[in-house]
Amino acid sequence: xxxxxxxxxxxxxxxxxxxxxxxxxxxxxxxxxxxxxxxxxxxxxxxxxxxxxxxxxxxxxxxxxxxxxxxxxxxxxxxxxxxxxxxxxxxxxxxxxxxxxxxxxxxxxxxxxxxxxxxxxxxxxxxxxxxxxxxxxxxxxxxxxxxxxxxxxxxxxxxxxxxxxxxxxxxxxxxxxxxxxxxxxxxxxxxxxxxxxxxxxxxxxxxxxxxxxxxxxxxxxxxxxxxxxxxxxxxxxxxxxxxxxxxxxxxxxxxxxxxxxxxxxxxxxxxxxxxxxxxxxxxxxxxxxxxxxxxxxxxxxxxx
Numbered sequence: 001x002x003x004x005x006x007x008x009x010x011x012x013x014x015x016x017x018x019x020x021x022x023x024x025x026x027x028x029x030x031x032x033x034x035x036x037x038x039x040x041x042x043x044x045x046x047x048x049x050x051x052x053x054x055x056x057x058x059x060x061x062x063x064x065x066x067x068x069x070x071x072x073x074x075x076x077x078x079x080x081x082x083x084x085x086x087x088x089x090x091x092x093x094x095x096x097x098x099x100x101x102x103x104x105x106x107x108x109x110x111x112x113x114x115x116x117x118x119x120x121x122x123x124x125x126x127x128x129x130x131x132x133x134x135x136x137x138x139x140x141x142x143x144x145x146x147x148x149x150x151x152x153x154x155x156x157x158x159x160x161x162x163x164x165x166x167x168x169x170x171x172x173x174x175x176x177x178x179x180x181x182x183x184x185x186x187x188x189x190x191x192x193x194x195x196x197x198x199x200x201x202x203x204x205x206x207x208x209x210x211x212x213x214x215x216x217x218x219x220x221x222x223x224x225x226x227x228x229x230x231x232x233x234x235x236x237x238x239x240x241x242x243x244x245x246x247x248x249x250x251x252x253x254x255x256x257x258x259x260x261x262x263x264x265x266x267x268x269x270x271x272x273x274x275x276x277x278x279x280x281x282x283x284x285x286x287x288x289x290x291x292x293x294x295x296x297x298x299x300x301x302x303x304x
Contacts (some may be wrong), residue, residue, distance in 0.1 A: 033082035034066035043303035060105030142184035159191035166226035
């Protein structure tokens with residue numbers, strides 16, 4: 001991406017569906033909480049992604065601070081609110097990619113980078129030109145614009161989006177985003193167009209394709225079933241579905257009493273059964289007690 005193209009996208013920001021229009025290049029902060037400077041909270045091997053992403057060696061995760069969605073129950077709230085991290089240059093970001101590759105990472109995993117798409121696309125172009133070889137994972141909350149995702153075509157190999165809510169009322173209550181479902185569905189369609197059906201290496205590590213995550217929330221079984229049904233009817237077994245049980249009640253969501261408990265084993269097992277009934281074969285589930293605060297990595301600028 002040319003410098004003038006990148007600057008134009010940041011001068012009046014419409015990178016996400018919020019379309020706040022802030023001049024982030026001049027230091028104004030968008031709804032994501034960030035100006036144009038890259039704010040990174042952690043860059044390290046991560047062992048707790050899906051098995052086909054982390055493998056035994058780990059996924060080279062780069063956690064970007066800031067978030068345009070801002071779910072009230074976010075487990076990564078310190079970075080979602082851009083309260084943690086260190087400002088770095090694009091040159092440093094390229095160096096981080098190569099450092100993670102040298103550590104044996106199975107991939108570069110860009111976590112919540114949507115509000116930095118112009119900078120990330122530029123950094124990826126440079127890194128690939130210099131010989132970066134491992135796959136690029138784009139790890140997203142799903143609230144994206146297809147026209148912005150097109151900037152990543154040919155640069156991202158694996159899309160790892162969430163599909164969080166089907167209900168407009170639920171999306172409005174928890175993320176002030178009643179348009180979440182149609183926006184996310186359009187984004188997923190663009191992601192799938194770019195990468196297609198899954199391709200694995202001989203170790204079972206994903207090299208190309210899409211894995212869609214859904215975090216099941218307590219008491220919202222019907223919404224979760226609507227998500228699973230949509231994914232199955234739209235993509236069948238051409239994608240992988242990751243059904244997550246790791247919802248963790250945290251203090252900042254105390255204003256929502258219905259969220260002050262973990263997902264029960266019965267709720268989760270019923271969703272697994274529903275997915276099986278639909279015909280889902282390409283899926284991941286979580287076993288044991290994943291709903292622990294220790295599941296959340298420290299955002300202490302490791303590797304930044």
